[in-house]
Every structure is written in C-alpha cells, then in structure tokens.
Amino acid sequence: MRAIVTVIGKDRVGIIADVCSLLASNSVNILDISQTVMRDYFTMIMLVEAPEGTDFAALSALLDDEGEKTGLKIRIQREEIFEAMHRI
Amino acid sequence: MINNSEILQTIEMIDQQHLDIRTVTMGISLLDCADPDIAACRRKVYDKICSRAENLVRVCEDIEHEFGIPIVNKRIAVTPMALVAAASEASDLTPLAKAMDEGAKAVGASFIGGFSALVSKGFTPADRALIASIPEALASTDIVCSSVNVATTRAGINMDAVRLMGETVKAAAEATADNGGMACAKLVTFANAVEDNPFMAGAFHGTGEPETVINVGVSGPGVVHNALLAVKGRPFDEVADTIKKTAFRITRMGQLVAREASKRLGVPFGIVDLSLAPTADIGDSVADILEEMGLESVGTHGATAALALLNDAVKKGGVMASGHVGGLSGAFIPVSEDAGMIRAVASGALCIDQLTAMTSVCSVGLDMIAVPGDTPAATIAAIIADEAAIGVINSKTTAVRLIPAPGKVVGDTIDFGGLLGSAPVMPVHKLGSDAFIARGGRIPAPLGSLRN
Numbered sequence: 393m394r395a396i397v398t399v400i401g402k403d404r405v406g407i408i409a410d411v412c413s414l415l416a417s418n419s420v421n422i423l424d425i426s427q428t429v430m431r432d433y434f435t436m437i438m439l440v441e442a443p444e445g446t447d448f449a450a451l452s453a454l455l456d457d458e459g460e461k462t463g464l465k466i467r468i469q470r471e472e473i474f475e476a477m478h479r480i
Numbered sequence: 481m482i483n484n485s486e487i488l489q490t491i492e493m494i495d496q497q498h499l500d501i502r503t504v505t506m507g508i509s510l511l512d513c514a515d516p517d518i519a520a521c522r523r524k525v526y527d528k529i530c531s532r533a534e535n536l537v538r539v540c541e542d543i544e545h546e547f548g549i550p551i552v553n554k555r556i557a558v559t560p561m562a563l564v565a566a567a568s569e570a571s572d573l574t575p576l577a578k579a580m581d582e583g584a585k586a587v588g589a590s591f592i593g594g595f596s597a598l599v600s601k602g603f604t605p606a607d608r609a610l611i612a613s614i615p616e617a618l619a620s621t622d623i624v625c626s627s628v629n630v631a632t633t634r635a636g637i638n639m640d641a642v643r644l645m646g647e648t649v650k651a652a653a654e655a656t657a658d659n660g661g662m663a664c665a666k667l668v669t670f671a672n673a674v675e676d677n678p679f680m681a682g683a684f685h686g687t688g689e690p691e692t693v694i695n696v697g698v699s700g701p702g703v704v705h706n707a708l709l710a711v712k713g714r715p716f717d718e719v720a721d722t723i724k725k726t727a728f729r730i731t732r733m734g735q736l737v738a739r740e741a742s743k744r745l746g747v748p749f750g751i752v753d754l755s756l757a758p759t760a761d762i763g764d765s766v767a768d769i770l771e772e773m774g775l776e777s778v779g780t781h782g783a784t785a786a787l788a789l790l791n792d793a794v795k796k797g798g799v800m801a802s803g804h805v806g807g808l809s810g811a812f813i814p815v816s817e818d819a820g821m822i823r824a825v826a827s828g829a830l831c832i833d834q835l836t837a838m839t840s841v842c843s844v845g846l847d848m849i850a851v852p853g854d855t856p857a858a859t860i861a862a863i864i865a866d867e868a869a870i871g872v873i874n875s876k877t878t879a880v881r882l883i884p885a886p887g888k889v890v891g892d893t894i895d896f897g898g899l900l901g902s903a904p905v906m907p908v909h910k911l912g913s914d915a916f917i918a919r920g921g922r923i924p925a926p927l928g929s930l931r932n
Contacts, residue, residue, distance in 0.1 A: 395546075396487055426484060437484050449545040467491065469548035471482070476736040477729045478486040 394423070394471040395440050397455070401464030403434035411436070411466065414458055418451055419443050434464075439471070494549060497702035498764040499730065501737050502757045503553040504540050505678035506747065507685035507693040508532045510559040510594075514567035521568055522579040529556060529583030529592070532692050537588035539744045543737055551737065552699070552899070556584050557683035558594035566606040573610050577617035577624045584623055593625040593683035598673070600635040601922070614648050618663035619655035625681035631671035631868040633875045637923040642868065645669045646861025646917065650884060653853070657886040660894040664883040665848065669864050671871030671878045676751050677807045682844070682879060693750035694742045695807060698734035700726070701756050702763045704790075708772045719773060720793045727754065727797030735802045753807030754798035755843055756790070758818040760901035766790075766811050767820025778820055779830030787811060788841035808877055810843025816896060816903035817848055825904045832863075832906055840870045845879035850894045850903035853886040860884060862913035865923075873926050
C-alpha cells in the first residue's frame, strides 16, 4: 500500500540516509522524495510503497522512535487521507 | 499526486489545530434482548454488546495508526433501553444500565449511550420505570449515558415528561453530590431526538436503524478558526466560503474513516455527523470562531447571527463531502467543553438567555451548563420546556444538559475532567415557574404552515 512519510525538524547531516535505511530494512520502497530546508528547518516528504500486510502500527512506532532519538518528527500515513482531504 | 503544501497543511491541521475524529460510534440493536426475566435480559444485553463491538476499539486504533488521524472516542449506542425492558415488569432498570456499563468496558469503549426513553406523547410503564431508574443508574455506572425525548414537532411537548425530567435532573445531581452532580453530565433531555446521533450523551440506536451501524462524528473548530485568520476584516461572503471549504476537507476525512471502519468491521456505514464539536483545549473552541468574526466576546450582540452563519456554512461544505449526512449536524456550544465559552461565562459576557437564543440557530441546546445547586426542579423543567419549544417550532433537535451541582453557587466552578471540562456556575432567573410546570398535560403540535 502507498503511504506518505514526512520528516520535519532541525537539519543535520545524514537525515535522509538514516530514514531511508530504516525504511529499506523494513522492505518499504521509496517512489518519490522531495525535501526543502528553510532557516535550518528540514522538511522531507516521501511517497513510499509498503508491502501488503505491513504492520503499520509497528512501522510507525519505529519511525517515531527514530525521530525521538534525533529530534525529528517522522510520520507515516496512508496516502488516501491526503487525497480525501484535497481532491474532489 | 498530492503536492507538498497539501500534505503539510493536513499535518498542521492534525498537529496544531486539533483536527481529529471526535467519535466512531457503533449502533447496536438490543431489541432481541427483551426478556420477561430482568436477570436474563441483563445477560443478553451484556453478551450482545460484547460480541458485536468486540473489534471496535482495535479497528479504530488500526485506522488511527495507518492514517495518522486521532480517533478520540470509540463509543457504542444501543436501542433505547425502555423498549428492551418493556417485556419485563421490573420497576428498577439499574441492572440493565450496569450491563451496558460492563459490556462497554469489556470491549474498551469510552462511552455507551441508550439508557433512554422516547416519551414525546406519553409513557409506557417501562418508560416510567426507566426514568425513575436514571439517578441510580447513572450514579452506579461510569460510562453509561442517558437521554429522554420529551417532545417532537409532530407530537408537541409532553409537559408531564418535562416536569418529571426537571425532578430527575435534580435527583441525579443529588445522587452524585460528592462528584459535583456528575450524573447530570451524562443525562440529556431532548426535543426531536435523532436516531443516528454518534455524540454523547444523547446517542441511542433508533428503531429505524439496521442491526448494527457505524456513525462518525468529526471535529475541527480549531481548523475553522485558523482558516478564518486568512480573511480578517473581509465581508461575510468570504467568511462563509472559507468555512465551507474547510468543512468540506474535515468531512472528507470523516467519510474516509467511516468507510474504512465500516469495511473492516463488516458493519454498514450509517452517517457522518457534521457537527463542530469543541473541547476545553486552547485552540479547539467554537467561541473563538465567533470572536474571530469580530465579536469582542461570545455572548454579546451579534453572536446569534455569527453562529447561524457558521452552522449553515459547515453544513453546506460538509454535505457534499459525505455520502450520508445525519445525526445532529450543527455546531455545538457546550459551555464546560469550550475554553472560549468558559472564558465568556467567567467574565460575565455570556448568560443563559443569550445561550438560549443561540440554540435556535445551531445544534444542539443548552449543553453542559452548571446552575446553582438550589435551582428548583420546576425552574429546570421550565428551561427544558423553553428549549423544547425552540426545537418543536423550528423542526430541529434541541436538548438540555444542566448540572444543578449540589451546594454550588454562582461564582463556583465544577470540574468534570477530561472531555467534559469544567463549568462555571451560571445564574438562572429567580422568579418561579412552579404553577406553569404543575399544569402538566401536553402542549399541542404546532401548525406546519403560516410560518412566522
């Protein structure tokens, strides 16, 4: 299933590498990625594909922990919620 | 493909503007639990709640994780218990309230509604037994909510029931005197009650509903307030348009959650309720929206017009976003559950008369209002009659949830905790309504034409 991963927080070296390797180790494929840095504030948005049957709660807890350790807010949300809210 | 600013906007709404799903409420019919033996009925009620709602909380939590949207309450609404209890001749229906409480707790639900009676035209013996049981039932349970419908536009107002509810509210307060009259926070007196309301304390599963159903209530006063910051000082056309667009987004999210919950639970989707439900958290207030429109404080002149616009625009935006809209669908103005309302009452800007006027243009009525503990039952009944009249004449739902907290006077505050918030005690008119309430009988149904 497709999902959106967002990473928001203070910029530092290696954020993308860390998040990507965590996703890869959970068999989550990255389809698209974009990032901006505004005044030291890092925002990364990724479109990802998780294998069917992925334990979403566990994966989001993993990302949460990773974010907690590094002072970032990392979220994974299914794509449908954004489509529902912004597309007719 | 969704663009980045849309993604970040959604996240900001959830993170900073308190956007959430206020409740996923599963309606369950208990009609087949009727039994002449009240103990057998109690067992059936407990068993049915446990089996039908077994997966409700787990499924809602899965949805929360996957979509990243909080679902604040997972609730259950059941058939009005007076209908279920009619097969027995029991005079005390407290055991059935306990069965509801135990069943709902067993499945992890946050509230269960439906300890209810519908008496707009008159009482069955079971209706009388249920109303007589309300104070004890609410005092001896934790998460059971009760409601009584005393009026409809087609039947008029049952003034005997209005009188009885005035007395019942007082008795419920006395039964939980140690707890600030907490039972009254779980007791609603309705006019034109709806069968598919997902919100507490007034939720019940009507007889026109299927065996089980999923109804969803969304929230989002903070999101609407934030959107209005962008149209400061602009004409009302733009205000209305901004609210409509925001309500559309909020409701689409509710619809998505409702559809998912319905699919995963194998339970039909009922409705999305388009109510704007505040919480006592800062930034989650309906009063803030009205003040953002230009009022110095909610309660001053203009508040009714502001609320009318808000209520209508929320519906117009929401109705296109959902397949089926129902429930109460209107802005709520509960005093204790809205930081802006609490502020206005505490500063003396908002009184019960202005609140009554506001209830004529919004959902749902005089809600979560603490009044002095020595308020007579007849005065409470008269307040119920006024609200019922507004509902009956305007063909809308109105309700009264007053808390005459024992021993409390104007200036005191009652703290209920959690979503129920805290309520400053508001003054009521001192002049009596006793002779008015003592008459009893029925106020006839109003004319449907000549509408002025």
